[in-house]
Amino acid sequence: MVDLLTPSLNCSKTDITSKGTLWMTSVVFRVYILPVLSAFSLGSNIVNILVFSRMGLKDGATATFLVLSVLDGATGFFNILYSILTTIRYLGPIHLRRTTYTLILLMVVPYILNMISTLCTVVIAIVRCCSVTMPFHVKSIFTVRRQLLAIMILAVSAIIITSYGMTCYRVMQMLDPQTNITHLVVTLIPDFARQIQVIDMYRLVVIYSSFIIVNICLVILIVALKRSSNFRNKAAGTKEIDKEPASNVQESCATIKSKLREKQVVRTVVLVSLVFTICNLPYVILLILRQTLPGFRAVGCLNRSFDMLSIFSEATVSVNVCVNIFIYYYSHANYRNVFKRLVFRK
Secondary structure, three states, X not given: OOOOOOOOOOOOOOOOOOHHHHHHHHHHHHHHXXXXXXXXXXXXXXXXXXXXXXXXXXXXXXXXXXXXXXXXXXXXXXXXXXXXXXXXXHHOOHHHHOOHHHHHHHHHHHHHHHHHHHHHHHHHHXXXXXXXXXXXXXXXXXXXXXXXXXXXXXXXXXXXXXHHHHHHEEEEEEEEOOOOEEEEEEEEOOOOHHHHHHHHHHHHHHHHHHHHHHHHHHHHHHHHHHHHHHHHHHHXXXXXXXXXOHHHHHHHHHHHHHHHHHHHHHHHHHHHHHHHHHHHHHHHHHHHHHHHOOOOOOOOOOHHHHHHHHHHHHHHHHHHOOOHHHHHHHHOHHHHHHHHHHHOOO
């Protein structure tokens, strides 16, 4: 019987994927690093929620950024609880370690939230990509209600499929021969192949398709930003606006402001998509190796290498939910102004 939550205590100083190295890496990340990242994620996304709420939800981009902030903040909250129980499991008193079977639930919730956050990022990227390729139709097609409805449908599907996949785990009692104490451990059921296959297939479809779609949208948005900058530089060189009537000047100013707002949103989406790509790349590599290398999984012959890469990919995904506040502040002037009024108000 293999406990899927606790690495072995056997120590080795040479192999990076030894049991001792894996144990120490898991403790350092889940006990010390993850709580800090999770606390910052929770705090920063609470600020994001307040700022986007004050900006108003009439704009589809603001509404989807608000949903993304809620998901990332919830992920941080549940990761904090997960870290507390992990600390108790690794370092706490023996009589408290038996209560940590709830770890299996706290492992599932951030995973589901991360999947929904990934799908939400895809929706944001697609809508902004369409806004630069067909600007006259995007507002009538991708309304705020339709965007939120799409995210809701994707979220429900993620919850249903993931819940089915998690039925392959069960909590059992295991006697520790060294201490003669019975612990509650999380194991796989004997016939777990179908659930693992379903959850793996779903993860592959979501992660691969999201990764590809976001990168395609990223290229299109970067090209659109470059063209917009070139056009604005050429327009700045001509001073024909001084010869136009006052009404045309006001109309031109309104058009320029609208284009500047759209450019800020596009730039924000570009940076969010770029960070998403970088932070999720280790997880994509993990899934590829899991499908191509025999034994590269939690219960295979390469399980320690799998666990080590899992910890690293978990760390990069945790970073992803923390850095969006810096992206919003840097690239979105309206967000920056509301943030300053909210934080530095007298």
